[in-house]
Every structure is written in structure tokens, then in C-alpha cells.
């Protein structure tokens with residue numbers, strides 16, 4: 001059984017996910033930890049559960065999802081993966097921090113591996129299917145764990161909302177198409193772990209999401 005631990009970090013209230021199973025191997029998705037206090041919260045959980053961090057993955061590279069990249073790569077010496085189409089977003093991390101008045105000076109490390117649509121992410125006894133779901137950002141990925149019935153959706157789908165589409169590379173029609181094609185085709189009971197806000201399910205969003213009904 002694959003478990004998901006959520007932490008809400010940084011001024012953007014971004015959800016960082018630690019996904020792990022009985023083997024104790026884990027993947028960190030979108031580390032948003034922005035300061036020493038949040039670094040410690042993340043690492044304290046990993047130590048308490050005696051997890052072995054095997055990979056860092058970004059669903060997409062907006063600043064709120066990558067603040068902790070440097071910390072995670074340096075502390076756990078792990079592979080860092082994302083979609084190639086997010087490289088320009090990652091490269092604009094420092095200028096974007098300046099734009100928002102956030103005093104971050106250290107850039108994110110560069111990815112060591114790229115993930116393509118329909119790649120399978122394997123760790124421990126867990127498999128997660130990567131789905132290319134652009135529209136909020138140019139090459140946002142969602143990660144579906146069929147065996148445990150959940151998806152990490154980044155900022156693509158939220159409870160009763162969807163990701164904003166006014167940032168560079170965003171497009172409303174593309175986003176709605178991504179959701180209809182790759183998310184709303186999953187079983188209704190699939191739990192959605194979003195980049196912001198509470199969890200939801202595919203079935204609930206099909207019925208209640210005002211942007212998609």
C-alpha cells in the first residue's frame with residue numbers, strides 16, 4: 001500500500017508530498033520548503049518514518065513548487081526528474097522570486113533526468129504513471145498510482161477549481177483538455193492530491209467543479 005504525506009509550505013500554501021510504501025523508499029514531489037523551519041519539518045518526518053529518499057520530482061516548476069529543490073538534492077543526494085518542457089520555467093526561478101520580492105539567491109539544481117508522458121516511476125513496490133497535463137504550465141505532469149487509487153495532480157486540478165492559466169505557457173482550453181483526457185477518465189473514487197488546498201476525488205470534481213461541468 002502506497003501512502004501519501006502532505007505538508008503545506010511557503011507563503012503560497014503549496015502542498016509538498018512525500019509518497020512512500022512498506023519498503024520505506026520514498027519520492028518527494030514538489031518540495032516547497034522555503035526556510036530552515038520548513039526544511040526541518042520535512043526532514044523530521046523522513047527520519048521518524050526512517051524513509052529512504054530515492055527521487056525528487058517536480059510536477060511543474062513554478063516557484064512555489066521548487067523552493068526546496070536545492071535542499072532535497074543536497075541533503076539526500078537524489079536524482080531530480082521533471083518534464084523537459086518545464087526547463088524554461090525552472091530557469092526563470094530566480095527572476096520570478098525577485099518579481100515576488102522573495103529573497104532567494106540560490107537557484108534550483110538542474111534536473112538529472114527527464115520524464116516523458118506515460119513513463120512509469122518505480123520505487124519500492126510502487127508504480128506511478130506519468131501523464132502530461134499541460135495548460136497551467138507548459139509541461140506539467142500528473143502522477144497516477146493505480147494500485148492505491150490516487151493521483152498527484154500538481155496545479156492542474158483543485159477541489160472545485162482548476163489551475164490558473166494566465167502565467168507564461170498557460171492556456172485554458174489546453175488545461176481543460178488535459179483534465180478531460182487524462183484525469184476525468186480515471187475511476188471516480190481516485191483521490192486527487194492537489195498542489196494547493198484539500199484533497200478531492202475525480203468523481204466529486206466531475207459533479208461539482210464549476211470550471212468543468
Ligand SMILES: [Zn+2]
Nearest residue numbers: 060062136155
Ligand atoms: Zn503552478
Ligand SMILES: [Zn+2]
Nearest residue numbers: 014064155195
Ligand atoms: Zn502552485
